[in-house]
Amino acid sequence: MKLNIAVLGGDGIGPEVLAQAVKCLLAVEENFGHQFTFTEGLIGAAAMDQTGNPLPDATIELCKSSDAILFGAIGTPKYDNDPNAKIRPEDGLLYLRKELDLFTNIRPVKVFPALINNSPIKRSVITGTDLVIYRELTSGIYFGEKSLSADGTVATDLCRYTEEEISRVAHMAFKAAKKRKGKLTLVDKAHVLETSRLWRRVVAEVAESYPEVELTNMYIDNAAILMTLKPTSFDVILADNMFGDILSAQCNVLIGSSGLLPSASVGTNYAMFEPIHGSYPQAKGKDIANPIAAILSAALLLNHFGLKEEFNAVVAAVHKSFRKKIVTMDIMGSTKYGTSSVGDFISKNIVDVDDNLNI
Amino acid sequence: MKLNIAVLGGDGIGPEVLAQAVKCLLAVEENFGHQFTFTEGLIGAAAMDQTGNPLPDATIELCKSSDAILFGAIGTPKYDNDPNAKIRPEDGLLYLRKELDLFTNIRPVKVFPALINNSPIKRSVITGTDLVIYRELTSGIYFGEKSLSADGTVATDLCRYTEEEISRVAHMAFKAAKKRKGKLTLVDKAHVLETSRLWRRVVAEVAESYPEVELTNMYIDNAAILMTLKPTSFDVILADNMFGDILSAQCNVLIGSSGLLPSASVGTNYAMFEPIHGSYPQAKGKDIANPIAAILSAALLLNHFGLKEEFNAVVAAVHKSFRKKIVTMDIMGSTKYGTSSVGDFISKNIVDVDDNLNI
Ligand SMILES: CC(C)[C@H](C(=O)O)[C@@H](O)C(=O)O
Numbered sequence: 119m120k121l122n123i124a125v126l127g128g129d130g131i132g133p134e135v136l137a138q139a140v141k142c143l144l145a146v147e148e149n150f151g152h153q154f155t156f157t158e159g160l161i162g163a164a165a166m167d168q169t170g171n172p173l174p175d176a177t178i179e180l181c182k183s184s185d186a187i188l189f190g191a192i193g194t195p196k197y198d199n200d201p202n203a204k205i206r207p208e209d210g211l212l213y214l215r216k217e218l219d220l221f222t223n224i225r226p227v228k229v230f231p232a233l234i235n236n237s238p239i240k241r242s243v244i245t246g247t248d249l250v251i252y253r254e255l256t257s258g259i260y261f262g263e264k265s266l267s268a269d270g271t272v273a274t275d276l277c278r279y280t281e282e283e284i285s286r287v288a289h290m291a292f293k294a295a296k297k298r299k300g301k302l303t304l305v306d307k308a309h310v311l312e313t314s315r316l317w318r319r320v321v322a323e324v325a326e327s328y329p330e331v332e333l334t335n336m337y338i339d340n341a342a343i344l345m346t347l348k349p350t351s352f353d354v355i356l357a358d359n360m361f362g363d364i365l366s367a368q369c370n371v372l373i374g375s376s377g378l379l380p381s382a383s384v385g386t387n388y389a390m391f392e393p394i395h396g397s398y399p400q401a402k403g404k405d406i407a408n409p410i411a412a413i414l415s416a417a418l419l420l421n422h423f424g425l426k427e428e429f430n431a432v433v434a435a436v437h438k439s440f441r442k443k444i445v446t447m448d449i450m451g452s453t454k455y456g457t458s459s460v461g462d463f464i465s466k467n468i469v470d471v472d473d474n475l476n477i
Numbered sequence: 478m479k480l481n482i483a484v485l486g487g488d489g490i491g492p493e494v495l496a497q498a499v500k501c502l503l504a505v506e507e508n509f510g511h512q513f514t515f516t517e518g519l520i521g522a523a524a525m526d527q528t529g530n531p532l533p534d535a536t537i538e539l540c541k542s543s544d545a546i547l548f549g550a551i552g553t554p555k556y557d558n559d560p561n562a563k564i565r566p567e568d569g570l571l572y573l574r575k576e577l578d579l580f581t582n583i584r585p586v587k588v589f590p591a592l593i594n595n596s597p598i599k600r601s602v603i604t605g606t607d608l609v610i611y612r613e614l615t616s617g618i619y620f621g622e623k624s625l626s627a628d629g630t631v632a633t634d635l636c637r638y639t640e641e642e643i644s645r646v647a648h649m650a651f652k653a654a655k656k657r658k659g660k661l662t663l664v665d666k667a668h669v670l671e672t673s674r675l676w677r678r679v680v681a682e683v684a685e686s687y688p689e690v691e692l693t694n695m696y697i698d699n700a701a702i703l704m705t706l707k708p709t710s711f712d713v714i715l716a717d718n719m720f721g722d723i724l725s726a727q728c729n730v731l732i733g734s735s736g737l738l739p740s741a742s743v744g745t746n747y748a749m750f751e752p753i754h755g756s757y758p759q760a761k762g763k764d765i766a767n768p769i770a771a772i773l774s775a776a777l778l779l780n781h782f783g784l785k786e787e788f789n790a791v792v793a794a795v796h797k798s799f800r801k802k803i804v805t806m807d808i809m810g811s812t813k814y815g816t817s818s819v820g821d822f823i824s825k826n827i828v829d830v831d832d833n834l835n836i
């Protein structure tokens with residue numbers, strides 16, 4: 119298969135973890151006989167420093183002319199805490215999601231057996247956790263109108279959802295549930311928010327087309343409790359932009375490190391693959407960041423194009439790195455292996471097997 | 478001391494857990510020579526059923542003429558999932574908070590040594606957890622303008638904050654931090670939300686009056702991670718209405734049951750004391766609900782009026798119930814003791830000691 123892949127490293131550890139993802143894709147290319155082309159683009163603080171714009175037009179064009187996008191991370195302390203800034207690194211990511219209409223963010227969470235003792239949560243509680251969050255990604259309060267009064271004393275953010283925005287991501291989530299354990303949990307705050315009530319109504323309607331899927335409504339407070347208390351009770355979680363963001367952050371904890379969870383952001387025409395973790399600026403350039411979330415994001419990219427064996431090969435190599443303890447310090451508590459050594463090990467172990475692994 | 482206390486049981490398990498709190502206050506009255514008067518008022522679904530209004534005027538008047546309010550819980554399945562409902566049980570609670578201007582919700586979270594194995598989180602992670610959440614309670618997205626388009630396809634919720642709303646709750650939180658470990662964490666989403674940026678600016682200004690308190694800014698995603706990964710790193714958490722709601726739900730998990738955490742909602746003129754848990758309608762009338770959160774809320778009421786010894790006596794009795802395993806099924810995994818037996822045990826053990834206990 120021929121694939122043009124845009125590589126947007128972004129800020130902090132973004133570029134260095136993506137470099138490992140690219141290494142792994144190169145190994146896949148070689149071992150499975152594909153043809154991948156990688157082109158780098160600027161985004162975030164890195165783009166602001168060079169062009170004044172966190173999402174230069176050239177980057178948008180690159181993404182639109184590529185088959186898929188790999189994205190690293192965004193944000194640096196330099197641009198934080200300036201309440202008067204007109205534009206921020208994060209806007210680059212938000213605009214890109216909007217521009218490419220990447221309305222569904224898919225975040226699979228599965229406990230890695232070899233890492234189970236790494237979790238702050240008891241083994242008995244997390245064993246068997248296998249859920250996926252479908253987070254709406256291009257609307258809600260992150261994209262609603264914002265305002266700050268002229269004297270700077272009153273601020274607003276508008277959370278707005280349309281039936282159409284809800285229904286399209288809901289269909290994605292129901293389709294996934296149908297192929298999985300047939301359970302979908304809609305997380306909201308319907309006793310308080312009007313948008314949540316619209317979500318409930320629309321999702322209930324969409325549910326009628328999926329009679330084999332069991333729909334449960336849950337308030338965000340209860341979901342936040344259950345996510346730690348009984349994560350195995352979830353199959354597919356559907357949530358708006360903000361609730362999905364918070365719940366998936368919580369999932370990082372389940373599996374023992376923030377450096378492990380990948381995600382796919384998909385729309386009708388484009389698809390972007392990005393680790394859930396942040397830009398971790400303190401670790402930048404130190405060769406200590408965990409590249410697994412980025413590598414697994416690359417695996418999701420392969421899966422997106424139907425390259426199931428290739429996906430399995432990457433996942434198998436990641437599991438092997440855990441078993442052999444070729445891991446970064448966030449997992450081992452020592453600096454034994456650097457970002458790049460872990461990437462080397464995994465890429466060298468990507469072989470043509472026919473396992474049926476999942477992440 | 479003479480105190481007129483309004484008792485608003487509300488829905489589900491609300492009335493039965495509050496009955497135990499009242500039992501304990503009666504024991505305090507007797508053993509410490511006070512004079513407490515209790516008057517019940519209607520709120521929530523119970524009030525809607527009887528008067529059509531989740532917050533009848535009589536209840537508002539009762540609260541305004543009382544020295545303090547005990548509140549149970551709100552919400553029943555009967556009124557859920559009706560997207561066209563004009564008014565909901567929960568509105569009763571929201572209006573009451575607004576009407577009494579209870580702008581600060583204080584949620585102390587301290588692990589109970591006797592219950593530490595009950596938590597889904599490892600002992601080593603939660604041991605020593607002692608934090609308090611200051612949640613803004615009368616503004617933000619829960620109170621902003623809502624809208625639903627005439628054709629029902631577009632919904633909005635407005636999150637709005639003013640400098641004044643932020644600064645008054647911030648002062649409360651800083652004062653608490655000053656008396657505690659001197660650490661305050663402001664939780665927000667400042668890289669995305671305008672209201673969060675206003676919070677950062679105002680809180681940074683308020684911080685100048687408390688040079689002995691160390692202020693940290695943290696994104697809600699990171700806070701949701703840290704709350705499970707390293708809860709001992711927090712001292713005072715300050716958050717807006719929604720983030721504070723979600724974070725305190727997460728805290729329920731830390732200590733092993735949702736039935737344990739009390740809260741105080743205070744304003745300039747009024748104070749209300751309420752368990753953090755919900756109305757748990759499935760348990761209503763079954764004598765299985767955990768009354769501890771309600772009893773500890775009564776303890777916070779005593780503390781609010783400077784009755785420190787009385788507060789300690791209630792807390793000591795609660796600890797004793799844990800040590801003697803006189804607890805409800807959510808803790809023991811059996812129905813050995815009912816709601817009312819636990820209330821009996823604790824109230825009988827409220828004695829005039831001079832411990833220096835804290836919850
Ligand atoms: C950087 C930020 C805007 C982003 C978000 O909240 O969407 C990130 O936290 C994420 O979860 O992808």
Ligand SMILES: CC(C)[C@H](C(=O)O)[C@@H](O)C(=O)O
Nearest residue numbers: 309310339551567570722753
């Ligand atoms: C019932 C609901 C409106 C309420 C809230 O979210 O404020 C409750 O969850 C709480 O936390 O006190």
